């Protein structure tokens with residue numbers, strides 16, 4: 296883990312230099328966002344906008360009726376013999392509008408929250424789908440990871456953005472209607488209003504931008520904070536944290552990093568509060584200036600008392616509304632910048648295309664697999680993980696990969712599954728480059744159980760079914776796969792058998808031993824009717840007898856299929872038809888067990904060391 300560190304080059308101090316242009320250009324993301332909202336649920340979107348349109352006209356109507364009521368009361372005081380009918384009609388109208396306004400508010404809030412949830416869910420689902428299309432190496436790249444993190448984090452921000460933008464449109468309409476009323480009586484009041492609000496707007500914009508830049512530049516650190524939190528407080532890590540006594544170390548790391556973030560944040564929050572107060576005071580002064588002006592006009596008899604209440608009421612509402620609109624504008628622009636992160640993430644394209652119009656893998660594979668001078672470098676490494684690799688696997692052949700840690704065995708398997716693209720050379724299945732096959736079909740024809748397979752904290756049944764998720768409901772297939780991998784017996788002993796939840800994360804979950812987990816994971820390989828099966832050390836946690844048994848069964852059960860086995864146990868390896876010995880990414884020996892022993896090279900040497908160990 297890296298040491299705690301300060302902000303990145305695009306840090307908050309330079310953040311203030313970010314141009315308004317960038318801010319405004321972020322608003323260009325809004326149409327795309329609203330098209331996403333529209334696609335999510337058309338009825339709710341229409342209902343939401345329709346209700347807001349209605350709502351935007353109400354404040355002017357209510358204020359105008361209020362003015363009429365007051366003028367009517369003043370008139371009736373002077374003319375007591377006149378009919379009061381009009382007055383009570385006005386009061387009834389005001390009451391009716393207020394009730395409608397409350398109802399509209401509730402409906403709008405409801406639609407906002409329903410639509411917001413739906414949009415958040417849809418974006419999360421799209422994120423998962425898009426992430427699944429991307430290359431494995433992209434996930435191992437920290438810059439990519441930060442993008443994914445920012446895109447993922449902003450789910451709630453997007454929900455807020457939705458209601459903010461719609462409220463903004465509604466308020467602008469209300470403002471225009473109130474403004475029209477004000478213009479009829481006194482256009483100068485509008486000018487005072489605008490001048491009063493501009494300083495606050497500039498202040499808000501400035502500080503929002505700084506906050507965004509700070510949050511953005513600290514993404515790696517926040518990811519680190521999340522990771523530290525996970526290390527310090529999760530079921531998976533608790534065992535090791537306790538025995539190594541890591542709690543203080545982790546807590547201190549967390550504290551020093553989070554303190555730095557807190558201090559950077561605090562600086563902005565304090566400045567924002569101070570400036571916010573000063574700028575808002577300017578607005579208040581202007582408001583009272585206008586108020587005094589309206590009072591003076593009333594006293595001189597130029598306007599009625601009703602008009603005075605109408606003007607001061609609508610001025611006050613417009614002042615508050617304009618301030619909200621401007622403040623919200625900054626916040627919308629800020630959230631729209633975050634939206635950019637989401638769209639940036641969706642814009643990332645995999646380098647290994649799905650190749651949907653590609654060829655289909657032949658059934659059965661006739662000629663086998665050929666590695667033709669294959670070499671591979673991980674993007675950030677300057678050494679070759681594999682180089683000049685040429686060999687073949689015949690149909691029905693079981694090949695074992697042997698080599699010391701880091702020799703390149705897992706990398707070779709990842710290339711075969713097209714999780715990475717070879718840096719040089721080609722891999723052919725029946726004479727066709729694997730890149731020319733449909734990616735999904737290629738993967739469907741290869742069943743791999745990796746050494747770091749996932750322990751799904753789900754039911755046993757689901758844990759096995761992930762090997763062929765299309766058959767998740769096929770209980771017979773699941774049970775038969777468990778039988779083949781020798782997991783059935785242990786499943787039978789679990790309280791809920793195949794419905795037993797594994798792991799300790801959820802209620803009534805049961806933890807398994809490492810070897811038991813491996814037997815469950817191995818069943819996934821049998822679930823899938825793949826032509827090529829790869830087992831990357833999935834039996835390392837089994838005792839020697841169990842591993843031997845598992846592999847004996849495995850070779851019998853997959854008779855006729857191609858298999859690649861990776862194991863450090865030579866008693867297992869020798870069961871393979873041919874053995875490929877890798878050293879530092881290079882093939883150094885290749886042949887059957889008997890042939891390699893006769894060669895008396897590296898394989899024979901390691902085989903003898905292990906054989907002695909077992910004696």
Ligand SMILES: Nc1ncnc2c1ncn2[C@@H]1O[C@H](COP(=O)(O)OP(=O)(O)OP(=O)(O)O)[C@@H](O)[C@H]1O
Nearest residue numbers: 435673676680698699700701702703704705706707
């Ligand atoms: N995702 C990765 N990014 C960068 N380098 C990697 C990555 N995965 C593996 N490597 C490097 O590539 C080399 C080969 O690793 P690989 O995992 O293929 O070895 P292996 O033979 O399977 O080892 P083991 O027996 O320990 O499982 C190693 O030097 C390793 O450090």
